[in-house]
Amino acid sequence: MPVVFFGFVPALLAALLLAGCNPTYNWREHTSQDGRYKVLFPAKPATFTRPVDVEGLRVEMTMTAAEVDGATFAVGAATAPDxxxxxxxxxxxxxxxxxxxxxxxxxxxAAAQDGLRVDAAGAVNGRPMRLHGRFAARGERFYQVIVLGPADAAPPEQVEQFLSSFALQ
Structure with a gap:
């Protein structure tokens, strides 16, 4: 019987160590479908396109987003006429x-060298929310890079990693 017990303990320890290697934030590089930007996402992102109205400017915005612990990490990209x-x-x-x-x-x-930034608190349906983001344009293309979720969902270092990883190509 002691052999089973001693064999079980190393297996249990190995399982616990492997579980510890499965981070909540599993960063991966993503290049947009058109190759115009790169960014690090904290999980596998999904991409979809939908029409949006930006103060009278109707465009097709492509959103690429991933969710971790209730926080959405997203990049939106669209093209303006000029x-x-x-x-x-x-x-x-x-x-x-x-x-x-x-x-x-x-x-x-808040203007920054790389466009506009935002860091704001609010609420949706009475639930405290936090918005972090940056907004950039190059030529006729414009982008929003945001983290949005419950006030305590995304640690500041994870938010900064995402926002600062965004790079136009």
């Missing part, structure tokens, strides 16, 4: 997302 309309879409997308979570709207969006 570069000026793509730039104008950035604050409009930012404002729409702020409104979606009932967040206070600041008059001057």
């Amino acid at each position: 570069a000026a309309r793509a730039q104008a879409a950035l604050p409009a997308m930012r404002l729409a997302l702020l409104r979606n979570i009932g967040a206070g709207v600041d008059e001057a969006p």
Whole structure:
């Protein structure tokens, strides 16, 4: 009987160690279908396209997103008729997302070298939500890179890894 017991303990320890190697955040590089950007997703993403209205500009937006612990990590990409309309879409997308979570709207969006940024708290159906994101344009293409979810769903270092990994090609 002791042989079974001693054989069981190493197997149990090995199983526990393997379970510890299965991280919640399983980062993987993703290149957009058109090859225009790369980003690290914390899980296997899914992609879909749908029409959206960005302050009167109707476009087909391709969203690629993954969910981890209730937080959605997403990149949206669309094409405007020209570069000026793509730039104008950035604050409009930012404002729409702020409104979606009932967040206070600041008059001057946080500008960054790589576009606009947002870090806001709000609520959806009485549930506290947090929005982190950046918005960028290059030529007639524009992008939203966001993390949205319950206030405590995504640790700051995971949010930053996602946002800072986004790179236009």
